[in-house]
Amino acid sequence: MEKYIINGGNRLYGGVNIQTAKNSVLPILAASVLTDKKVRILNIPQITDVKNMVKILGCLGCKTAYNGNDIVIDSSSASCCEIPGTLAHELRSSIFLLGPVIARFRRAKIAYPGGCDIGLRPVDLHLNGLKRLGVKITEQNGYILCSCEKLAGNEIMLDCPSVGATENIMLAAVKAQGTTVIKNAAREPEIEDLQKFLNCIGGRISGAGSGTITVEGVKDLGGCNYLPIADRIEAGTFLIAAAMCGGEIEAKGIYAENISSLLHKLRENGCKISVKNDKINICSKSRLTSVKSIETQPYPGFPTDLQAQMTALCCICNGNSIITENLFETRFKYVPELRKMGADITVAGRSAFVRGIEKFKGASVVSCDLRGGAALVISALAAEGKSEVIDLSHIDRGYGQFEYKLRSLGADITRAAI
Numbered sequence: 116m117e118k119y120i121i122n123g124g125n126r127l128y129g130g131v132n133i134q135t136a137k138n139s140v141l142p143i144l145a146a147s148v149l150t151d152k153k154v155r156i157l158n159i160p161q162i163t164d165v166k167n168m169v170k171i172l173g174c175l176g177c178k179t180a181y182n183g184n185d186i187v188i189d190s191s192s193a194s195c196c197e198i199p200g201t202l203a204h205e206l207r208s209s210i211f212l213l214g215p216v217i218a219r220f221r222r223a224k225i226a227y228p229g230g231c232d233i234g235l236r237p238v239d240l241h242l243n244g245l246k247r248l249g250v251k252i253t254e255q256n257g258y259i260l261c262s263c264e265k266l267a268g269n270e271i272m273l274d275c276p277s278v279g280a281t282e283n284i285m286l287a288a289v290k291a292q293g294t295t296v297i298k299n300a301a302r303e304p305e306i307e308d309l310q311k312f313l314n315c316i317g318g319r320i321s322g323a324g325s326g327t328i329t330v331e332g333v334k335d336l337g338g339c340n341y342l343p344i345a346d347r348i349e350a351g352t353f354l355i356a357a358a359m360c361g362g363e364i365e366a367k368g369i370y371a372e373n374i375s376s377l378l379h380k381l382r383e384n385g386c387k388i389s390v391k392n393d394k395i396n397i398c399s400k401s402r403l404t405s406v407k408s409i410e411t412q413p414y415p416g417f418p419t420d421l422q423a424q425m426t427a428l429c430c431i432c433n434g435n436s437i438i439t440e441n442l443f444e445t446r447f448k449y450v451p452e453l454r455k456m457g458a459d460i461t462v463a464g465r466s467a468f469v470r471g472i473e474k475f476k477g478a479s480v481v482s483c484d485l486r487g488g489a490a491l492v493i494s495a496l497a498a499e500g501k502s503e504v505i506d507l508s509h510i511d512r513g514y515g516q517f518e519y520k521l522r523s524l525g526a527d528i529t530r531a532a533i
């Protein structure tokens with residue numbers, strides 16, 4: 116197990132290149148199973164979730180080869196339709212493989228997915244959507260068994276705009292016979308990116324980013340070289356870090372419209388933010404003013420994946436805030452760790468009630484999920500004195516070269532074995 120040792124109090128200055136989006140690269144890697152032609156995904160992030168997804172592709176018989184920061188996937192010899200339980204438990208996005216594996220092999224077997232322990236995370240919307248396309252599904256000893264004679268396009272209405280269910284249905288419908296219409300679809304930028312990738316290999320999809328996506332099934336798909344969009348959550352994490360530590364940084368390669376809900380809140384806090392093409396500059400010179408309330412919502416609302424980081428920022432603002440987590444049931448597990456740093460925060464149901472304090476005090480804290488862990492790191496950077504953030508396995512799932520990037524901005528952070 117590893118930890119970060121952090122000496123807090125340094126202001127952050129400089130530029131940071133934003134990685135390609137974890138939540139875009141993962142469904143795109145799953146989509147590569149759909150075609151027997153080679154695809155090259157450019158500049159993929161060096162994170163555990165991607166490494167595990169690539170391992171799963173290998174188990175399905177896909178040939179994968181890293182080439183610098185790119186990866187080439189050749190699924191022509193893919194033949195297995197079972198995703199091993201050990202790997203499926205490692206990441207939530209293993210469930211995205213159901214759609215493409217069924218579309219390719221007409222059968223699929225997968226254990227229930229893993230991922231961050233932030234709530235129940237059911238997969239009923241995924242399975243109901245696939246059933247609407249003609250897939251027969253049984254669940255046995257923790258495995259989901261799927262089979263179908265043929266995939267037939269249909270109209271699917273999602274009970275809630277689930278990102279994963281929208282992506283899974285797109286991945287199955289792209290090779291179904293006929294047209295599929297997904298209503299109440301998720302609108303995240305990563306959904307648009309998946310549509311763009313699928314159309315790049317010959318799919319015929321439209322409407323991503325709106326609430327209704329139309330998929331015209333096609334028989335064959337080709338290959339392509341593809342650069343996924345930048346990671347809006349990594350970018351938001353760095354912007355919030357700069358707001359908390361003070362200083363001035365520029366996040367490069369990220370378009371402001373993908374995190375406009377965060378930028379709106381940071382301006383309300385008193386940060387100076389300027390945008391030029393795919394660069395976002397943030398300047399924070401003095402103690403910030405609290406925002407009264409933050410409610411996480413599906414895109415384009417405030418992203419749940421920035422809830423922990425923003426709550427940490429609220430803890431050291433002047434004033435009180437209420438943060439409400441509307442998407443996941445238990446996404447405040449990092450709160451007791453923030454309290455060790457002096458946070459004045461109470462959680463009741465889906466809301467956290469924060470009274471701003473002057474500064475965090477360094478402490479030894481434990482990271483228990485990906486975004487909560489990132490929130491603890493940026494809190495330690497802003498704290499007075501020395502901190503340790505223990506168990507980096509969650510952070511490593513989603514942030515590539517995290518300490519290198521933070522050090523390049525002036526942070527005093529080192530990784531050490533425990």
Ligand code: EPZ
Binds near residue numbers: 235485
């Ligand atoms: C994706 O998870 C992201 N993960 C999550 O990011 C992100 O927090 C989430 O979307 C919301 O934006 C990836 O893309 C790999 P959902 P996903 O299905 O697809 C309910 C991170 O930190 N729901 O949109 O699992 C569910 O319980 C991760 O990078 C059902 O009820 O999220 C939740 O309340 C964490 N039934 C809501 O929908 C289902 O079948 C949103 O979940 C599916 C979901």
